[in-house]
Amino acid sequence: MSSSRDIAKKSIMYHKRLKGTILLGQKSRRLSIKEIQMIYTPGVAAVSKEVFDHPEKKFVLTSKRNNVAIVTDGTRILGLGNIGPYAAMPVMEGKAMLYKQYARITAFPICLSTTDKKKIIETIIAIEPSFGAINLEDIESPKVLDISQELQKKIPVPVFHDDRHGTSVVALAALLNALKLVKKQLESVKIIVAGAGSAGVGITEILVFAGCKNVIVSDSTGAIYKGRRKNMNQYKNEIAAHTNPKREKGSLEDVIKNADVFIGVSGISNLITKDTVKKMKKDAIVFALTNPEPEIDPVIAKKAGARIVATGSYQFHNRVNNALVFPYIMRAILDHGISKIETEILYAVAVAISNTIPKKQLRYDNIISNVGDLRLQQNISRALKKFYKK
Template identity: 40%
Template sequence: NLEDIKAPDCFYVERKLRERMKIPVFHDDQHGTAVVVLAALVGTARLLRRDIADLRVAMLGAGAAGTAVARILVAAGVQDIVGVDRAGVIHAGRDDAAEEPFSWWVDATNPRNVTGTLDDALDNANVFIGLSGANLVTPEQLERMAPDSAVFAMANPNPEIEPELIPENVRVIATGRSDYPNQINNVLCFPGVFRGALDVNAREINEQMKVAAAHAIASVIPEEQLNEEYVIPSVFNDEVVTAVAAAVAQAARDTGVARRMAEGTTPLRVPTGSNT
């Protein structure tokens, strides 16, 4: 498990370790964040009765976490993502379009060829995902989004916009903080992901395993309990680890990276506790 490696170095380090090692390599700052963001998006889409493939997503931040989030959203079927960094919208005409990680963004996102600033990316967007810095977004900018939209403002300790300032066209709000509803926290991901990978002696943790983990996290919330303040489970929910581990192990088997079946492994024991 890798932690606290800045972009773009983290992409090189992780890639080289995967090439050289026969065990899973997982940069939590990238992939743990990505899995939990996708889980929150799946929960939001369920609440809004929307297909995630039809959502327009605007993202602020194209570093390690932002790029990993965009990658998993594409893998999960999101078709319209517009990324923005300090230089503006990421598009093929930028001078840095051939550099890592922007070359991936150019190839895989922005199908409408949006240019300009965050304002342009937010026009009629259904979801805003912030992985940047504090107080970079204004209420007026979010008013450009579609009705019943969602804002995931995840800069820590202070989000891109304080939840109290978010306008009424936004229906779902998530942050990285525990003092607001819908906390997007990596701890929902990595214990179950590693448990599942270890149970089947997986060679790697691939994108399908991460997508499976996200859907497993989202599935913990029953349909009748979904609401604007509960689209992602609490970090104290004791069903999450077992659900994620089972889904990850199955995805590893399905994609041919499991080196043993789960039979004969020690069943996971998780202490009982709060399901809130």
């Protein structure tokens, strides 16, 4: 297996050779004069008038329904932090490639030169007519949570926040299968979520919706509980209201004692150690999902006693990465005309992904399907059919 350093060098050379990883092409490669007459002047005027007279036809006479804007301000790129819009571009291009590869969606990287919340909202509202959906990506929290909330009120297309929605879906899907293998029930396990940013908020929401009774979220200040005053915001207050039923206090190291599951979305590599894992219950499940380097090396976690270990990296087994989610859920959302992404929808997708891998293939080192599994789209689309909007 290649080392992180080797992969980094190869990735830089790959991008240099391609000079970027995406391009925009036309559906008809060689245009005849007759085709030009239809797609441009004079024929296109009739199409524009048809859309003006019947606005709903914008979804069938233009590419709007298949276009997605991937919007970032570069303030929270992977585990690299605030590296700006130019350095964010390779990540957004890679995401656009996955949209095209797995869902035939045309996605556009929109890397903004502003970090102002109001300006970001205004910009997205202004460009919405060209897109069937908005994908918010790698914007710092809690700002991005405010942006998502505000946009969903003001624009008629769905706002998919991948750090929140995608990560929560894939984490739950993998967890459902991991729990089957260790013969534990979601309702009875103790789960520690490290990180109260976008991913932590999303994971907590979907775990509570799914029936988990004992989730504790830890941030840089320690465990979040009802009544905590230091380093709180609107979203942490919501977490406090629905989690940590025993109001456990203290650091991550304190509250992880006797936990069944650790889910790391902290953005901090090597956050926990082998001694941390040893504090957990037998048959512990460790999801260290921070990229590019996880909260703990999978080998160390296994040696410390974890039964199942997963990361968000394609460098290891058990790849719990939102690439399993965003192309396929977006395809289904666009096809079914879903205009708002609710927790119920995310839960349905998580269950569909979880059930995609046959029970006979479930193993400690194989708890979730690979990103190219052709059954993912079929199962997710079927799961969201009941949410279809005419």
